Amino acid sequence: MKNRYLVGGPITPLLISELMTLGNDDNAAGAISIFIGKVRDDEVNGNRIEALDYSAYSEMAEKEADGIVKTVKAAFSDVRKVLLVHSTGMVKAGEVSLFIMVTSGHRDHATRACRHTLEMIKERLPVWKKEIF
Amino acid sequence: MATQVKVLYFGAAQQVAGKASEDFTAEDTASLREQILERYPAMRRVTFRLALNRNLLKEESLLKENDMIAILPPFEGG
Numbered sequence: 001m002k003n004r005y006l007v008g009g010p011i012t013p014l015l016i017s018e019l020m021t022l023g024n025d026d027n028a029a030g031a032i033s034i035f036i037g038k039v040r041d042d043e044v045n046g047n048r049i050e051a052l053d054y055s056a057y058s059e060m061a062e063k064e065a066d067g068i069v070k071t072v073k074a075a076f077s078d079v080r081k082v083l084l085v086h087s088t089g090m091v092k093a094g095e096v097s098l099f100i101m102v103t104s105g106h107r108d109h110a111t112r113a114c115r116h117t118l119e120m121i122k123e124r125l126p127v128w129k130k131e132i133f
Numbered sequence: 134m135a136t137q138v139k140v141l142y143f144g145a146a147q148q149v150a151g152k153a154s155e156d157f158t159a160e161d162t163a164s165l166r167e168q169i170l171e172r173y174p175a176m177r178r179v180t181f182r183l184a185l186n187r188n189l190l191k192e193e194s195l196l197k198e199n200d201m202i203a204i205l206p207p208f209e210g211g
Contacts, residue, residue: 037211054210055143055144055147056210057141057143057184057187057203057205059187060184060187060203063187086210086211098210098211118211121210121211122208122210122211123208124208125208125210125211126143126184126203126205126208126210127208127209127210127211128143128144128145128206128208128209128210129209129210
């Protein structure tokens with residue numbers, strides 16, 4: 001299965017720019033809500049996190065991500081597009097590991113659907129992380 | 134009848150098993166679960182759910198030849 005929702009390594013500024021262009025081709029969408037998740041340099045037991053090494057059950061993650069997009073579109077009638085991308089592999093502190101973009105006719109569904117997508121990713125996407133110090 | 138199935142380990146479960154996958158012979162997920170815990174006692178410290186052929190299981194299920202069962206610790210994406 002082709003990976004449409006998972007990308008190896010960090011989500012780069014170039015990829016973010018490409019995704020924003022891809023999602024912004026619809027003149028009936030008056031609102032775009034974007035969430036960008038970054039790796040924090042938390043301190044754990046005196047050690048600073050340098051990176052997170054993400055692993056995924058890719059086949060299931062692609063299926064679940066597809067389901068999340070469909071569920072969000074069904075739940076928010078004004079939503080036009082839902083883009084989501086999650087990293088796998090090594091992502092350094094400060095780099096981006098999650099990108100969500102929701103477009104809709106008006107602001108209310110864009111912001112709420114974006115938040116809802118994020119919560120569903122946390123709940124349904126089979127992804128794990130290992131802290132690298 | 135007991136059938137051969139493939140078990141996939143993820144996250145903390147993969148660290149406990151020390152491998153990404155292996156074959157088991159089991160007729161249902163309950164007996165498979167017992168075998169896994171017997172082979173890897175440390176797996177008792179890992180909270181996990183099962184997915185059968187990429188679908189999260191809500192209850193124990195019978196197994197067919199070549200089924201794929203994934204051991205899924207709590208998700209950590211986002």
